[in-house]
Amino acid sequence: MAAPVISPVLLELARQFLTLSLLSIGGANTVIPEIHLRAVEIEHWMTDADFSEMFALSQAAPGPNVLIVSLIGWKAAGVVGALVAMLAMCAPSSLLTYHFANVWERFREAPLRIAIQTALAPVTVGLIVASGYVLTRTIDHEWLAYVVTGTTVILALTTRLHPLWMLAAAAVLGALHTGS
Template identity: 25%
Template sequence: MLRKDKFKMLFELFLCFFKIGCFTFGGGFAMIPLIEREIVTNKKWVTEEEVIDVFAVSQSLPGAIAINTSTFIGYKIIGRAGAIAATAGVILPSVIIITLIAAFFSIFNNNPVFEAIFSGIRPAIVSLILIAGLKIGKSSVKDKIGAIIMLSTLTLVTIFDVHAIIAVVGGALIGITIYKLFPKVSEKIVNTGGDKK
């Protein structure tokens, strides 16, 4: 890639994730629909199937899902420089906003206007997280085994308060077990995913 083209791509990555960082409240999970729209629908940097895998890997690693996803996508597009540009883009809006809030905390604190703004933002964030869950579920749960794993994980995490990391590791171990002991079943699951592209 030519130096000019590389710089243009780095700037595009930075700008894309800066926009995501600016317009998403409520943390990483609320960012998922916006990230998906930008990198799959608008930019076409990854496919819908690939982005589900990116989210799965990003969630299973330490750190915020939005930061991990931006780093992963940036690296996939243009290597180490891309990872730095995308990560800087998604982090910078939060740094700016938090710095401003810290500087003017006395003005924001107990201000009825800002309390009203955030009381409206919170329910919207819940709907964004729900949309993200439904989209990921539609692409990830392809058969009865996937549905059983999903329902079991939901039960363990919500009712028995099992830590999310244990649930993710458990899902990975089940996947490995199926792959090793039942290769035909594993192949069928993978092929089913391929048909949906």
């Protein structure tokens, strides 16, 4: 029996996201720079412009922000690629979580648990700021983009405005800017 032929891109997608799944401490946002590194610079599945478009779509659509992974898979290998990437991204971490949930409950007051939580908080913060920075470097090439990024940071930090309004306002500005 010959093994069914699976495209090398699908295997590579699976391999990349299976490892990323276990590295994504603090959530999908922390691995954005690594996804960019692998998808654009190592595997050449897409250009910088494609990547920022996929990111924009994943942010503008409803649902968890891990969906960026399905778009990377889609860009690399169509709908099957999207499913493979998503499954690879979720399966290892979900299995780990499933089995760990039980153990964790029993060590609620354990000093090591508290130390681990204290220790991982700043790592996560550093990684998320790095995500924002890498995205800004990837996306912002002209003055309007810098203004939009800066204004969004300020609004998000100082007001309780729903993020969707900021994305919507940016979409209108961007469309008008090119239209003029």
